[in-house]
Amino acid sequence: MLRKLHSLPGLIAALFAIVLAVTGAILSFSPALERANASVPAAGQVSVAELADTVARHYPGAEQIKRTPSGTLIVYYTRDGDVGADRIDPRTGQAIAPYAPSSFSRWVKNLHRSLLLDTPGRMVAGITALAMIVLTISGTLLLAARLGGWRQLLRPIRGTLSQRLHLELGRAALLGLLLSGLTGAYLSATTFGLAPEGVEAEPDFPLEVSGGTPAAIDTLPVLQATDLNDLRELVYPYPDDPTDMYSLETHQGAGFIDQASGEWLSYQPHDATHSVYALIYQLHTGEGLWWLGLILGLSALTVPVMAITGAMIWWKRRRSRPKIVANSGANAADSVILVGSEGNTTWGFAKTLHDSLTQAGHRVHTAPMNQLASRYRHAKRLFILTATYGDGDAPASASRFLTRLDNITDTPQLPVAVLGFGDQQFPQFCGFAKKIEASLTAKGWPLLLPLDTIDRQSGQAFTRWGNAVGKALGTKLALVHTPTRPRTTALALAERVDYGAGVQAPTDVLRFKAPAASGKTALLSRWLKRTGLPSFEAGDLVGILPPASQTPRFYSLASASTDGVLEICVRQHPHGLCSSFLHALPVGGTIDAFIQPNPNFRPTSGKAPVVLIGAGTGIGPLVGFIRHNKTHHPMHLYWGGRNPQSDFLYETELNAYLTDRRLTQLNAAFSRIDERAYVQDKLTANGPELRRLIDKGAQILVCGGRGMATSVISALDDIIAPLGIDVTTLKAQGRYREDVY
Known part of the structure; x- marks a missing residue:
């Protein structure tokens, strides 16, 4: 459910999100560029009166002074009958350059706010902002579940290139995107009156002025007391009109000032709601907070990449999983099939079982093992079809099954049949399926059939198991499944x-x-x-x-x-x-x-060293990692062969990598010479150095035969025992990875 909540809004809003993100990124850099070109005095250094005095020397016809949130000062004036506007220096009042708003920026802002479609576009932009909030929260929940909990949220991420790009960028941009989504949704809500914008100060128009001789502008008390950094706008009175007045707006409020006395004629502070609105607007645009604008802009630039990689992940997952027809609801089904699969091949067998049971008149519910429910209201039997990943571990769609099973406290009465898929050449053949059956038995689940296994996707073995299922159900059940030949x-x-x-x-x-x-x-x-x-x-x-x-x-x-x-x-x-x-x-x-793809077996990014351990042909991927270590990341290789004169694999290349520093250290052991050393012996001999590397956060990658890998674990457990950790701890931290056979 959580994955659908994440995928569907993302797919629907992808195009609009990309447009809003790109335009938002363009706009977000404007405050930083504007701030870089603006001279901003420190608070308390320059008053509005001092600024107005210096402006008067250069612009006798000044009509208005305006300060943007990023600190740019603009004077509007009339000279020789022509109207003009200049950017000015706050200390001297002199012109820096003519002021001309960018038509391109205005167009981008309209595209960002309304997609150039006025009211309908503003509605779409608001809905897209809400979708961004849903995507950010659901994506964070999915990432936490994938990495094993909130405390593991910063762990290295495994997966294909598209998965790692999607997750790494999402993790980096999380706070920026959530802030943009929340503030954007609020601003859209105020546009349609669904949230309060507050009231900007509108002081009562004064009934009378003193009518005295206008004082010099730099002597007016209110302007002297107003810091330049609080200024929003100062509007001059009409020339030679003693009944007119100055209009001053600051961040705190607005009012009118008598020309002669320089005191407030009326003043009204902004209400609290408008102050909140102004803060939210500032947080969304970065205006006045140029550094925040840069953060939001960089976060927004991740959206197009995440939209594309997210669509690729969704499409690949959708294409690789067979479509289950007539899939009954979990509480309506009499037969439940749960599937544990890493590469989706097990789903093909599950579909065949599902279709056969449906044709026999059963109501069948088929789902990933991670969706195990605490109770199936009308179910009479449960089938679990699962592959095994790595060294007896759970495949992707069953990673949370055992946790969900442990949370079921009621004594179950649902008969269950477990079918494991694997390859007998591996020592942990169907290891996860065996673990599942043991856990079910320990919790008192009755068995419909004893555990059975399928070697190398054997269609004959699956048919044999189907015959046994049919006998148990008292119905004829012919399971004929031919695995799809991979596209080569x-x-x-x-x-x-x-x-x-x-x-x-x-x-x-x-x-x-x-x-x-x-x-x-x-x-x-x-x-x-x-x-x-x-x-x-x-x-x-x-x-x-x-x-x-x-x-x-x-x-x-x-x-x-x-x-x-x-x-x-x-x-x-x-x-x-x-x-x-x-x-x-x-x-x-x-x-x-x-x-x-084997994304779980490759070096992670970061500054920590990498320790590569292998024997025999297990050196293959390790050499590949070294070959691509062009940034000279610290890499230490431990490898075991038989005789350096006969099977020192990649000897020439490894020596070249030592010379160009792609390989930091080479430790080779040979079992057919006098010392009769194996790779685990080299590890033990270099125990203090390895312990130092692991203490510094080193990642360990092991490739080769199962026997070698077992010996390596034993040696490393002894080496790192003084650190208070073991290999199991390193595995949980994502710092120990294997590719063993």
Whole structure:
């Protein structure tokens, strides 16, 4: 619900929000530019009387002096029968330059306030301001939920490039956008009489004046007592008319002044409501607060980027999730299906189950696991279909499931069946599904069926499970699901570097390019500097479909698409279908591949050092991170191989990175030489240095085999124990990330 509350207003108001944000940003810089060109005396240095005296010397025909909120002084005068206006110096009263309001600024202001549509446009602008408030608040709530609570609101953000841009900019501009939205909505409300604007001071018109000889303007007591910084407007009396008077407006109020005595003839302060209105107007425009205007302007400039990235995120999420037809309400359904998915593939299986149950006459409600309800009024059974993310962790749509489950205190009577999805090559195969079943059992939920698992999206295993479900329900249920083949790109092997033959562990660094274009297409690609590669970053995953298999194998990427190659590091396994295919692939041979973003595994921004730990082919993405460290961020690499003469992967490149300071320190360990050291041994030997780096806020990235990763955790726990923390703590802080297999 919260995500819909955030997405729908954003999509509807996106175009109007971009227009208002861009025009607001343009206008917000005006106070700073105006202030930069204005000479503003300190409070108490110059009175209005002193200013008026200096102006009189240069402008005998002065009619009005006006001070803008940013401090610019403008004198309006008549000279030789011509009317003019100049910007003046407050200390000398001399002209700085002729004053001419900008027609462009006036047009931008009208576009910002009413979209050039007068009253209907003002209504749209007001509604857009309200939408901005909703978007800011709902976005903050979503970000807090994503990061694990309000206290974690400043944690590093994971996600794809569009997600990180959207969230990082939103977090940075949060207060500025909320202030703009609140003040803009209030100002729009006053336009239509829905909120009070207050009454600007209008003093009673004096019934009589003294009629005496006008005194010199610099001797008038009221003007002497009024500081220049409080001035809004001073209007002169008609020349040679002793019955006319001065009109003075300040920030506090307005009144009329006798020419002869210089005292108030009448005075009326602004009422409190108008003072509040003036403050809100100042907070919205930055007029008089040039520094706030800059903050609001910079915040507004994030809106177009967030609108575009938000739409991209919404579209990608919508496109990747199958459309559930005839989805009954949670309290109307007799069967509930909850889905835990990271890349949305599990939703395809859930849709097949949903459709089959619906065709069998059941009322079915299908939703993400994060939407677990405390009670389903008419439900008779619950199905949980979930993938596992990383090392037995929850996938994205199930990240809050266990917390919601713990909050259910009533003893449930709803039979449940858990189906896990995963890959048996990983030690934590369906680890999250097993964790879910254990938690349900511990809370007394009855089982409709024992836990079952699906390996590598097997359609046959899903059909078998469907038969078991059908027997449990007493109805025939045929679940036939064929996973959608991912959309792939053909890539040609351009280069290979062989390692490991001497230690019987053949390992190749493989670099792929898009097949060469020809003719006009090639010329256009060169002109646009396009590589033909899909977009990816170092640390993302490439899925490769080997011949005669529909199940992709994933490899961590050692390059970014901007490098012009897709680079992976692959060790040949004795009976590995894909690794054998890749090692036998000749230069020029092609593969079918697709990219799977892996935003949870890459260095975060900031000044803290980065510690990279890996073994074997796990060095691939770590080298990619180092390769792109062109700002010379502190990076320390710990890596383990077998023999430096045979499988020192990327040795030449790493030495070059040490020379140009993209790599701060290299610590290599080899298990097939006399010292028989492993990477965890290097960590222990360098314990004090690692402890110092971690104490300074270092982030740790680990890539390689599961056994190595387990040993690394054990070694690091011992190293950082004196700091009163462990690896679990670092994981919770987002400072320890793994890509293990």
